[in-house]
Amino acid sequence: MKSASKGLVVTAATLATLALLPPVSLVFGQDFYIDLFTRIMIFAIAAVSLDLILGFGGMVSFGHAAYLGIGSYAVGILAFYHIDNGFLQFGVAILASALIALFIGWVSLRTSGIYFIMITLAFGQMIYFLGESVNQFGGDNGLNIERHSRFAALLNLDKPTALYYFVFAWLVFCLGMGWRLVESRFGMVIRGAKSNETRMLALGFRTFRYKLVAFVISGAMAGLAGALLANLTLFLSPNIMHWTRSGEIMMMVILGGMGTLIGPVIGAIAYLVLENLLSGFTEHWQAILGPFLVLVVIFSKTGLLGAAGAWRAKSSHA
């Protein structure tokens, strides 16, 4: 119970910081940070969605960037045909990602272990190449999106701050929904299947169905992140679906600490802030980031959250 309340404190602190960031950065005239953190929160949503199946369900999906792409293309393609109604765009983005996740999950969840990693990767590549070869929507050159999603008079996403808080609201919503899911009976079955699937089957749970539903929810949430990303970049490119992007999202989850909800958010902040700092420092920042990631994996099993906890425990003993 104590660790749950600690998680709550970290979550509240992180969200409060994110909520206060735009006014503070405007005061200091650093509105560049608004864009950066909008991007960070979008990837945080994608990382949370992956963590739902990876951290809680033990399903190592290596094709998660595909849903990011589907959500993004749903917005972009509708905008291409001059349909800029946001409710419709986001509805289609979420629904399309969910449907494709349903199909991919239905096939992939028959396998397990390394085969599951590889088959989800293969599906991710399929969708990547689909985006790359359909010249109608830009092919591998990408496509500009003319304008942001329109939500009637409710919201004007042309303003960076409005987009920021729009993304922030979705992040809070996804964390809340994730929390409800994980704590529910459904979430118990998913977590039970992770630690021992045979036991859950013996208890009479059809784990395949539970895992499939979790997979679909996760895909839909990543699709939402994609729709938000399209609104931030106003550009459609198959590159957001490249397998290395899936690796990055996975890295964020691990970096922050999988199996916690706020962990992926912190991981996304850490990864993208680090990337941003290093790339400002040297053009060869990947030569530093790469070994850093290797060290993180080798020396820490619980991510930044766990490392911080271990450090605190150590210093309180001393």
Next chain:
Amino acid sequence: MIIVAEQVLNGVQFGITLFLMAAGLTLIFGVMNLVNLAHGSLYMIGAFIAAATFNATHSFVFAIAAALVGTAAVGVAVEVIVFRALYQRDHLDQVLATFGLILFFNEIVRMVWGATALYAQVPDFLSGQIQVLPGVPYPTYRLVIIAVGLVVALFLYLLVMRTRIGMLIRAGASDRTMVAALGVNITLLYTLIFGLGAALAALAGALAGPVFTVESGMGDDLLILAFVVIVIGGIGSIRGAFIAAVLVGVVDTVGRAFLRPLFALVMSGFAADNAGPATASMLIYILMATVLFFRPEGLFPRAKR
């Protein structure tokens, strides 16, 4: 007919390149249970060393030798420094750590050789064409790649099935703990296999250099194809890797060449222009998903203990 024969040969040549990659990958996975995403980086390093050496010395043999030795050395160094800490970890940790290695190697290559592609050329004595069938000329260099691949496949078969080291490799793949308990120096065996895998990847890269582009990140997409190959073939099986590699190479190449004109027969030109290339590039992944759907452990699954 001529173009069909040509495309099938292209497919076989591509498949052979994939096999050289996949053979090392499947050995490393089969014996050490290690998912090594950085295998594509070794392919890239091999290609760069070969191209740079060839441009400096104009000796094809010397270029290949330098690529093999240099890359094997890099491979062994990475095994000793990084992978020994990863063998006991789960696949997720291995995927992530080797993902970090990819970022590192891609950037190192950019720092050493620059961001633009390196020019790699076919040596003069291999630059001609040979009549493979009456009226079907085919580039000598690509035939050489096919021949080298077949020789390597035979060599690997003999190595794994007929030598003492091969026996240890097979034993290691089926029960590591037992092999170690019998007093075999398993650490040395791992390093040896890793060096062999790195050399094979370097050979693939060195040979493929003049056919594809030698640039940073060139191994990333090929790596995924090599994984598709070993998953279709059955992880740990060299025979499976060979058959699956040729299958994937031919299906991919022939699909890219003929799917669009085939689609044009039944749909409008515009639709075929979009659907043809799209389907062609997804074809091998569809193949893989189909194989896994019916045979979840690939075509040649490991014998159950």
